[in-house]
Amino acid sequence: MKPVPFEYERPHSLKAACQLLADDEDAVIIAGGQTLIPMLAMRLARPSRLVDISRIDGLSGIEEQTDNITVGCMTRHAEVERSPVIASHVPLLSAAMPWVGHAPIRVRGTIGGSIANADPSAEVPLVLVTLDGTITLSNATGSRTIPARSFFSGPMMTEIQPGECLTAADFPVWQHSRTGIGFREIAKRHGDFAMVAASAQVSVDATGKCIACAIGIGGVTDTPLALPELASSLVGTAFTDQSVHDAAKAATDNLSAMSDPQTSPEYRKRAATKLIADALMAARNDALETSEGVTT
Amino acid sequence: MKCQLRVNGEDHTIDVEPRTTLLDALRDNLKLTGTHVGCEHGICGACTVLADGEPVRSCLMLAAQADAGPEITTIEGLSTAPGELSIIQDAFCEAHGLQCGYCTPGMIITASALLERNATPNRDDIVDAISANLCRCTGYGQIVEAIELAAEKLRQRNASPSEASQ
Ligand SMILES: Cc1cc2nc3c(=O)[nH]c(=O)nc-3n(C[C@H](O)[C@H](O)[C@H](O)COP(=O)(O)OP(=O)(O)OC[C@H]3O[C@@H](n4cnc5c(N)ncnc54)[C@H](O)[C@@H]3O)c2cc1C
Ligand code: FES
Ligand code: FES
Numbered sequence: 057m058k059p060v061p062f063e064y065e066r067p068h069s070l071k072a073a074c075q076l077l078a079d080d081e082d083a084v085i086i087a088g089g090q091t092l093i094p095m096l097a098m099r100l101a102r103p104s105r106l107v108d109i110s111r112i113d114g115l116s117g118i119e120e121q122t123d124n125i126t127v128g129c130m131t132r133h134a135e136v137e138r139s140p141v142i143a144s145h146v147p148l149l150s151a152a153m154p155w156v157g158h159a160p161i162r163v164r165g166t167i168g169g170s171i172a173n174a175d176p177s178a179e180v181p182l183v184l185v186t187l188d189g190t191i192t193l194s195n196a197t198g199s200r201t202i203p204a205r206s207f208f209s210g211p212m213m214t215e216i217q218p219g220e221c222l223t224a225a226d227f228p229v230w231q232h233s234r235t236g237i238g239f240r241e242i243a244k245r246h247g248d249f250a251m252v253a254a255s256a257q258v259s260v261d262a263t264g265k266c267i268a269c270a271i272g273i274g275g276v277t278d279t280p281l282a283l284p285e286l287a288s289s290l291v292g293t294a295f296t297d298q299s300v301h302d303a304a305k306a307a308t309d310n311l312s313a314m315s316d317p318q319t320s321p322e323y324r325k326r327a328a329t330k331l332i333a334d335a336l337m338a339a340r341n342d343a344l345e346t347s348e349g350v351t352t
Numbered sequence: 353m354k355c356q357l358r359v360n361g362e363d364h365t366i367d368v369e370p371r372t373t374l375l376d377a378l379r380d381n382l383k384l385t386g387t388h389v390g391c392e393h394g395i396c397g398a399c400t401v402l403a404d405g406e407p408v409r410s411c412l413m414l415a416a417q418a419d420a421g422p423e424i425t426t427i428e429g430l431s432t433a434p435g436e437l438s439i440i441q442d443a444f445c446e447a448h449g450l451q452c453g454y455c456t457p458g459m460i461i462t463a464s465a466l467l468e469r470n471a472t473p474n475r476d477d478i479v480d481a482i483s484a485n486l487c488r489c490t491g492y493g494q495i496v497e498a499i500e501l502a503a504e505k506l507r508q509r510n511a512s513p514s515e516a517s518q
Binding site for chain 1: 353369370371373376392393394397400403406407408409411412413414416417419462480481483484
């Protein structure tokens with residue numbers, strides 16, 4: 057199908073883009089278009105105007121700060137996937153990128169678009185929430201930064217207010233030398249959205265004891281979900297298959313999981329338990345190997 | 353709106369509605385009908401073209417987004433001259449990498465992007481690259497073989513460029 061008619065604007069400043077959005081409540085941002093254009097084609101979206109933010113200077117790029125990496129909203133998935141800076145400082149994000157659709161989608165899709173779109177199964181929001189990152193939003197008069205864990209309010213729903221553009225996401229960098237990651241996903245076919253995904257980052261000390269832990273799940277509840285209590289219950293322990301599995305099971309027991317014709321809530325919770333445990337063990341083993349100098 | 357597109361090395365100015373996809377602009381305005389229309393929402397890969405050398409879905413790009421933007425290469429731009437076949441196209445014929453041919457332009461564009469980055473792809477690399485493209489005829493086996501053959505031929509040509517051009 058073909059989209060309904062709309063106006064198209066390509067402002068050259070962030071302020072002008074935000075003003076266009078503020079002046080017309082039916083205007084929407086187009087970034088990579090990899091979600092919006094299918095929605096237009098199926099006429100599920102009928103905006104009056106598209107505001108193309110792709111030619112605004114300063115919205116794209118990966119910047120190293122002291123404790124985090126800032127990724128500009130227009131940074132394409134493919135750039136993040138290939139970035140050596142991301143690979144060495146936020147390896148969990150590197151590990152998640154190949155799961156985002158297929159290569160041609162990642163050439164056009166953007167980090168800001170993935171986050172703003174707030175699909176509960178999307179990988180980039182999952183990693184951001186797992187690592188307790190932040191999101192910066194701007195309007196025509198200023199900007200604000202909020203924790204990713206309070207940004208997602210429901211499926212495809214966020215804290216973005218009318219007239220606002222998501223300009224960047226900050227991914228925290230862990231300084232512990234022995235840090236490992238684990239990312240696990242079940243999808244019907246490679247490239248499809250996740251039915252369930254789990255992402256984990258773990259640091260260990262010289263004895264192999266866990267000194268820091270982060271874990272999150274996607275596709276289970278209606279937003280990507282960090283499990284900070286599960287993570288902190290594992291800090292100070294030596295992971296065993298059994299203890300990690302029991303902790304994962306306890307953490308998923310009371311979740312209200314989503315349901316769709318293919319995937320029941322019970323399946324989602326069972327799969328989440330298994331993927332959480334696998335991701336945590338993989339992260340812990342990765343951290344141990346790092347300490348032995350086996351991997352870089 | 354007016355859009356300036358650079359396609360297969362040539363500049364074009366076209367006048368289209370903002371809702372026109374790059375796919376429709378290529379086919380309807382520039383008459384480059386080698387790029388095929390399948391699902392029109394990013395699933396099938398029939399419409400794949402190169403934007404600055406990288407594979408993209410032309411159904412998921414507006415002509416307006418390509419205005420004064422990336423250089424586009426379509427299947428027509430891959431062959432060396434009208435009526436001639438590129439090495440990859442030739443390999444698809446030789447290895448029977450097509451039946452009805454509907455998916456073929458997208459497959460060949462995808463293969464050319466892969467081989468541009470990786471001269472020695474293994475079977476998994478090839479399968480991963482074309483996993484973004486649907487074929488309802490071949491069962492994929494011969495497409496994978498065609499890309500393996502193309503990689504081999506490209507390596508031979510690059511090892512002895514003068515012989516291959518004779
Ligand atoms: C076949 C296919 C498979 C896919 N598989 C996956 C997958 O497995 N996992 C996954 O995560 N994604 C998947 N995607 C979606 C893809 O990752 C999208 O690129 C991404 O969700 C949206 O990014 P975009 O830049 O294309 O945004 P657009 O499509 O341009 O925009 C999406 C939405 O976000 C809004 N928006 C965009 N940028 C901003 C901003 N800076 N500030 C405020 N609002 C903004 C838009 O107004 C729109 O509502 C798939 C897409 C396709 C077509
Ligand atoms: S027509 Fe573009 S992906 Fe199917
Ligand atoms: S050859 Fe018919 S769809 Fe691939």
